[in-house]
Amino acid sequence: MKTYLTIALQAVEQAAKICQQVQAQLVEEDSLTKKDRSPVTVADFASQAIICKRLKEAFPEIDIVGEEDAQSLRQDENREVLNKIGQFLPDWSVDQILDSIDLGNGEPGALFWTLDPIDGTKGFLRKDQYAIALALLKDGQPVLGVLGCPNLPFNGQADRGTLMYAIKGEGAFTLPLGGGEAKQVHVSDNDPEDVVRFLESVEAGHANHSLQGRLMAHFGDRAKAVRFDSQVKYAVLARADADVYLRLPNSEKPDYREKIWDHAAGALIVQEAGGTVTDMFGKPLEFNHGKKLMANRGLVVTNGKLHQKIIELLNRG
Numbered sequence: 001m002k003t004y005l006t007i008a009l010q011a012v013e014q015a016a017k018i019c020q021q022v023q024a025q026l027v028e029e030d031s032l033t034k035k036d037r038s039p040v041t042v043a044d045f046a047s048q049a050i051i052c053k054r055l056k057e058a059f060p061e062i063d064i065v066g067e068e069d070a071q072s073l074r075q076d077e078n079r080e081v082l083n084k085i086g087q088f089l090p091d092w093s094v095d096q097i098l099d100s101i102d103l104g105n106g107e108p109g110a111l112f113w114t115l116d117p118i119d120g121t122k123g124f125l126r127k128d129q130y131a132i133a134l135a136l137l138k139d140g141q142p143v144l145g146v147l148g149c150p151n152l153p154f155n156g157q158a159d160r161g162t163l164m165y166a167i168k169g170e171g172a173f174t175l176p177l178g179g180g181e182a183k184q185v186h187v188s189d190n191d192p193e194d195v196v197r198f199l200e201s202v203e204a205g206h207a208n209h210s211l212q213g214r215l216m217a218h219f220g221d222r223a224k225a226v227r228f229d230s231q232v233k234y235a236v237l238a239r240a241d242a243d244v245y246l247r248l249p250n251s252e253k254p255d256y257r258e259k260i261w262d263h264a265a266g267a268l269i270v271q272e273a274g275g276t277v278t279d280m281f282g283k284p285l286e287f288n289h290g291k292k293l294m295a296n297r298g299l300v301v302t303n304g305k306l307h308q309k310i311i312e313l314l315n316r317g
């Protein structure tokens, strides 16, 4: 597992650097709108290209299931976006860029990587939080997870981003992006009688803010809520800066199913930090139904001590 970890950390670090460069000089032309009307940027593509290339060089036999593909970039009308990606990957040919992105077109199997090259693209565009999320799944379970969080201060230092990783059975760890000593992280100790710090999405369309608000109201003025984009929420909970992350399904999108790359890395990190991750009914996440969490609805992520209480409140009919 150590070899997987070393390569995964290097790949995420490299991608994070490019994302930071793109974000620092972001212009409107740097993004496209996908078929599902969600945005994708020069940085999402560059991140996926770099990470896939690195992983495939080291582990050619392991499939990568990535969020993005290069289909739109192969069309003439998007040539400018492709050229812009090339500016951030100066030694790469156009074909190398396109083919590396498409290395992420693998299929889930007994052992595979899943990659979200930028999770929280809308946050990235707002210059808020986003994460580079990479996980290795074995027999339907995440066994290694890495989250690069460039805009999440490490130990309160605003100029240093945060890197977090976990190996199944070995704990969860954090270090600053750019390098440093890794320290183990643990979830908070708060119980239902304490102050409860909640996390939820910034984007109202990605969750059910009104239902989440009603649940929080149960805790009166002991409830504090913070909104962050992306799997940064898992990282914040894993290092005890929050106690509960709610992601209840948006009632206007009843058919939406969560994607594996949006949760595999974060869920393992929280679990290895001592927390609990289930769907809104208290059912463990099942990562063995293809690219989506078809057997689960909504997510409840807690420090463990609050889990039963939250599930009870949600399901008391």
Ligand SMILES: Nc1ncnc2c1ncn2[C@@H]1O[C@H](COP(=O)(O)O)[C@@H](O)[C@H]1OP(=O)(O)O
Binding pocket: 038, 119, 120, 121, 123, 201, 202, 203, 205, 206, 207, 228, 229, 230, 231, 250, 253, 256, 262
């Ligand atoms: N209706 C929805 N419910 C839950 N998640 C969604 C929904 N629509 C998009 N997403 C996903 O939410 C993630 C961002 O989460 P957050 O709200 O925590 O920042 C993105 O990966 C995005 O996926 P996609 O990239 O496919 O649009």
Ligand SMILES: [Mg+2]
Binding pocket: 044, 067, 116, 117, 118, 119, 120, 121
């Ligand atoms: Mg993404």
Ligand SMILES: [Mg+2]
Binding pocket: 116, 118, 119, 120, 261, 262
């Ligand atoms: Mg995502």
Ligand SMILES: [Mg+2]
Binding pocket: 038, 039, 067, 121
């Ligand atoms: Mg996306």
